[in-house]
Amino acid sequence: MTGSGDNSVRLFCLPFEGVSAGVYLPWTEAMGPSVVVTPVELPGRGRHPRTRPCDSLEPLLAEIMPYVARMCDRPFALYGHGFGALLAYEIAARLEWEHDAVADRLYVSGSGMPQRTLPERAVAHLPDAAMIRRLRDRGRMPPVDRDPRRAARALPALRADLAVMESYRRDPRHVVHCPVTAMGGLQDRTVTGLDLAGWRRCTRRALRVETFPGDHYFPLTAQRELLDTFTRDLIRPAAARRLLAAAAY
Numbered sequence: 695m696t697g698s699g700d701n702s703v704r705l706f707c708l709p710f711e712g713v714s715a716g717v718y719l720p721w722t723e724a725m726g727p728s729v730v731v732t733p734v735e736l737p738g739r740g741r742h743p744r745t746r747p748c749d750s751l752e753p754l755l756a757e758i759m760p761y762v763a764r765m766c767d768r769p770f771a772l773y774g775h776g777f778g779a780l781l782a783y784e785i786a787a788r789l790e791w792e793h794d795a796v797a798d799r800l801y802v803s804g805s806g807m808p809q810r811t812l813p814e815r816a817v818a819h820l821p822d823a824a825m826i827r828r829l830r831d832r833g834r835m836p837p838v839d840r841d842p843r844r845a846a847r848a849l850p851a852l853r854a855d856l857a858v859m860e861s862y863r864r865d866p867r868h869v870v871h872c873p874v875t876a877m878g879g880l881q882d883r884t885v886t887g888l889d890l891a892g893w894r895r896c897t898r899r900a901l902r903v904e905t906f907p908g909d910h911y912f913p914l915t916a917q918r919e920l921l922d923t924f925t926r927d928l929i930r931p932a933a934a935r936r937l938l939a940a941a942a943y
Contacts, residue, residue: 703798703928704730704770706762706785708778710804710911711859712836712852714740717914724921728929732765734758734781738851747854749818754858755784763793771799771928775913776836777855779805780862783896787868796871799927800897803877804910806889807896811860818856822849825856833884833910873899875923879912880905 705725707718715733722731737757738747748754762785774782779802789795817828829835836852874897876890887903894901904923906916913920 700768701929702728702730702768704732704765704768705924705928706765706770706772706782707731707733708772708774708781708785709733709736709739710774710776710778710836710913711855712848716740721917721921724917725924729924730768734762736851736855738854739848747851749854749857751784751858751862754781755788759785759788759792763789763795766793766795769798770795771797771801771924773801773803773924774805775803776805776834776910777859779803780808780859783808783870784868786870786872787865790871791868798872800870800872800874801877801924802874802893803913804879804882804885806885807892808859808862808864810863816860818853818860825853833882837911837914868896870897871899873897873902875902875904875927877920877923878903878905879908879910879916881908882910882912884910 707715707721709715709717715735718731718733722733725731735742736747736754737744742757744757748757758781766789772782772786774780782800783802786797786800789797817825820828826835874893876893878885878887878890887905890903891901906912906919908915
């Protein structure tokens with residue numbers, strides 16, 4: 695555990711579908727020591743030792759839950775975008791059920807309350823070209839490397855994440871005991887305000903809905919606004935006073 699003088703909060707960050715948690719690395723320096731940004735890497739990408747991605751939920755959570763539980767050494771919050779929102783929610787619920795650890799706040803971004811995809815909306819089973827075309831038509835093709843060879847290597851992770859999302863069934867017992875902030879992009883045509891409000895069913899605490907400039911991938915273009923939200927919510931009052939005192943000199 696951290697010492698009594700440490701007012702920092704750990705922010706676990708779960709990546710959106712098909713990408714590495716390294717997408718959050720620029721946040722680590724930008725946030726400073728009061729919010730400890732902790733990207734959670736998934737199998738099949740980045741530096742995760744397992745090279746094959748998981749295409750079902752339980753094996754995926756079995757890979758990442760021990761790491762998250764071990765890192766709950768201070769007050770913590772969880773953030774996830776798209777596929778990461780589903781994972782952040784499941785992790786928050788399981789930390790409560792299995793470890794009696796309640797997050798300070800759960801941030802779910804670019805996603806309505808997760809539920810099983812209608813068969814006619816599923817794309818994970820399609821050939822690569824058709825899958826990419828459908829995702830682009832919906833505005834949900836994640837930014838991947840422009841190098842065709844590296845982009846091709848990202849497709850197995852994308853397909854696996856989509857398979858998890860499309861087969862997902864929410865356990866109705868997973869209603870968390872922390873406040874939830876549901877975040878959306880003002881120009882995101884795939885996630886509506888009504889979708890974001892649906893997260894109310896997933897918490898026994900307050901739900902706050904916030905919108906940011908940008909489309910579905912607004913975390914890449916509205917970074918400053920997002921980080922300001924984390925700072926406002928998570929920095930402990932004592933830490934905030936310390937920062938203000940330092941700025942006065």
